[in-house]
Amino acid sequence: MRYKKRTLLIVIIILLMIFIITYPVIFTWSPMCCSHEDVDINTGRIRYIRYLLYCKISEKVENSILTETIVPFDEDTQPNWKRVNTFSPGVKHSPHHGYHGAINQIRHVEIIWKLYSFTDDAKKHIAQTVLDKWQADGKYFSVSEYLLEVSKMCDQKKELDPNATISVADLSTLTVE
Numbered sequence: 728m729r730y731k732k733r734t735l736l737i738v739i740i741i742l743l744m745i746f747i748i749t750y751p752v753i754f755t756w757s758p759m760c761c762s763h764e765d766v767d768i769n770t771g772r773i774r775y776i777r778y779l780l781y782c783k784i785s786e787k788v789e790n791s792i793l794t795e796t797i798v799p800f801d802e803d804t805q806p807n808w809k810r811v812n813t814f815s816p817g818v819k820h821s822p823h824h825g826y827h828g829a830i831n832q833i834r835h836v837e838i839i840w841k842l843y844s845f846t847d848d849a850k851k852h853i854a855q856t857v858l859d860k861w862q863a864d865g866k867y868f869s870v871s872e873y874l875l876e877v878s879k880m881c882d883q884k885k886e887l888d889p890n891a892t893i894s895v896a897d898l899s900t901l902t903v904e
Contacts, residue, residue: 759781760778762777763778764812765809766808767806769806770804770806771791771797775787793854810824811826811827812827826861844890848895856898877898880897
């Protein structure tokens with residue numbers, strides 16, 4: 728009888744180890760243990776959520792450069808959260824969500840603003856255009872094209888005048904609006 732209990736215990740331990748080792752592969756990105764990154768396409772805020780054993784263990788919402796530029800935004804505005812990334816332990820990539828590049832695009836806007844001089848109105852215009860395109864298209868692709876056009880226009884303007892400040896009038900000349 729004692730031999731059977733020991734054998735049963737060993738079998739249970741082996742099965743448990745197999746489950747623990749294979750779980751991330753079989754149930755990739757499940758709320759068993761994962762984290763999500765979301766973006767609110769109405770305000771540009773970023774939300775980070777962590778799950779463990781199907782329970783939300785943390786949620787953090789941060790304002791992005793877009794949110795801070797469009798201040799004041801209406802605090803009562805209902806957020807429209809869209810999934811950007813999902814990460815699980817042992818998996819070094821995320822499934823491709825509709826807004827997969829949104830957080831990177833926010834960082835791209837921040838870099839553009841550091842590299843070039845913009846009026847406050849031009850910054851507001853860019854931030855609002857990014858949010859409008861996310862809302863209109865349901866994806867992030869057109870924002871990438873828009874930011875590429877903004878970057879090209881800034882490069883051209885900086886070549887002509889290294890001290891130039893980009894205005895809303897300059898942005899209205901872009902072909903991708």
